[in-house]
Amino acid sequence: MSTVQESIEVEVPLSTAYNQWTQFEDFPRFMEGVEQVTQVDERHNHWRTKVAGVTREFDTEIVDQLPDHKIAWRTLGGEVRQMGVVTFEPLDEARTQVRLAIDFEPDGVAEKAADAMGLVDRRVKGDLKRFKSFVEERGVAEGGWRGRITPGS
Template sequence: MSTVKEAVEVEVPLHTAYNQWTMFESFPHFMEGVEEVRQVDDRHNHWVTKIGGVKREFDTEIIDQLPDERIAWRTISGDTHQKGMVSFHPLDDTHTRVELVMDVEPSGMADKAADMTGMIDRRVKGDMRRFKEYIEKQGAEDGGWRGRIRPGD
């Protein structure tokens, strides 16, 4: 299993960065290889990705969500094995640090090669950079969900 970490500072208030991240269906706008994210309910999302010509579908479950602080998830179906957390830290009234930590378990030879060559790490760094560009260009979130999900709920 590999751990990928990346952080960006975005020029938007904390609540704006957090609210936008809860709009999972907008992820294809800034995440490379993500074709679709469909929010099934408050806790579950269905993902469709196409990376290196390989199409995958999998489901994730949010296991901890505290508004303006963090969102943690894990994969619950499919051949993609990951868990992660994104956290939000106010720097001042108009700047926020967004930190992403993901544990990824490569599931095939192509995934293992991508992991060994640093491709997964570069992809996450690019996704975070594109999130920064996306939210700063918009200047406001598309919406937001501010519910609380506790571990073990």
């Protein structure tokens, strides 16, 4: 397993950053390589990605979600194996620290090489920068789901 950890400060209130992150179907607007995310229900999403010409589809499950604090997920079966957590910390009334940690299993020689060269870290860092621009340009979230999902439920 490999781990990527990145963080960024966004100049929006905590609830705005958190609410926008819960809009999973907007992820292709700021995540490189993500072509589509379909929210199946409150807990499950279906993803289609295309990285280095390789298209993959996989499902994720939210395993822990605490409004204005964190969202943790894992993939379900398939060839993509990852889990992660995004956390939100207020810095003041108008700024939020967003931290993203992802554990993943590179699949195949190309993914292992990309991981070894730090390409995954740079991609995650770029995604967070694009999220910052995306949410700051709007100033408000385009929606938000504030339900609680507890581990093991």
